[in-house]
Amino acid sequence: KNEVEQSPQNLTAQEGEFITINCSYSVGISALHWLQQHPGGGIVSLFMLSSGKKKHGRLIATINIQEKHSSLHITASHPRDSAVYICAVKTGNQFYFGTGTSLTVIP
Amino acid sequence: DAGVTQSPTHLIKTRGQQVTLRCSPKSGHDTVSWYQQALGQGPQFIFQYYEEEERQRGNFPDRFSGHQFPNYSSELNVNALLLGDSALYLCASSLGWNMNTEAFFGQGTRLTVV
Numbered sequence: 642k643n644e645v646e647q648s649p650q651n652l653t654a655q656e657g658e659f660i661t662i663n664c665s666y667s668v669g670i671s672a673l674h675w676l677q678q679h680p681g682g683g684i685v686s687l688f689m690l691s692s693g694k695k696k697h698g699r700l701i702a703t704i705n706i707q708e709k710h711s712s713l714h715i716t717a718s719h720p721r722d723s724a725v726y727i728c729a730v731k732t733g734n735q736f737y738f739g740t741g742t743s744l745t746v747i748p
Numbered sequence: 749d750a751g752v753t754q755s756p757t758h759l760i761k762t763r764g765q766q767v768t769l770r771c772s773p774k775s776g777h778d779t780v781s782w783y784q785q786a787l788g789q790g791p792q793f794i795f796q797y798y799e800e801e802e803r804q805r806g807n808f809p810d811r812f813s814g815h816q817f818p819n820y821s822s823e824l825n826v827n828a829l830l831l832g833d834s835a836l837y838l839c840a841s842s843l844g845w846n847m848n849t850e851a852f853f854g855q856g857t858r859l860t861v862v
Binding site for chain 2: 645674676681683684685686689727729731733734735736737738739740741
């Protein structure tokens, strides 16, 4: 069993839809990161969370430490949001990564 | 601020050869971690360097080695390349070891072993 599980693995949405990606983890963590990876590889850190909720533009991330669960929400989705979204948890000095959610937003 | 930079961006090597990948951390960061991402998988932790020493290591063989220089930049070396070493190699930098600080990732080096 992986330390970090994401769902869904693949997601196709129409432009404008509200999107939710879920992440569950099984280890004690000091922080959780949501990352965005575009084709070609480069990873961008969207959020770092240790509690509560953060919002940046159309992106919202929440975490429930007791339930070991986090969600990434995208409001009013746009084709440029198409990417792989990866949940990564930091425990000690090491990250454990989910396998990612591949999001395609269709115009 | 250039962020985390990795070189080269793409590389093709022959099985059995050796390869060196390079990473310059974000300005002010002193900790560098390396990850291997196979196609369709999440990144896997290789090792982490702080104060020019390997501080933590994932489940990778000794063919994978590294180095950190006084300016905090780092190299990842892989000897006796196998076809299975083909992957995207990511570098991440952060400030301080054993501190809960945000990590920044580079664009990665795509290694293909033929």
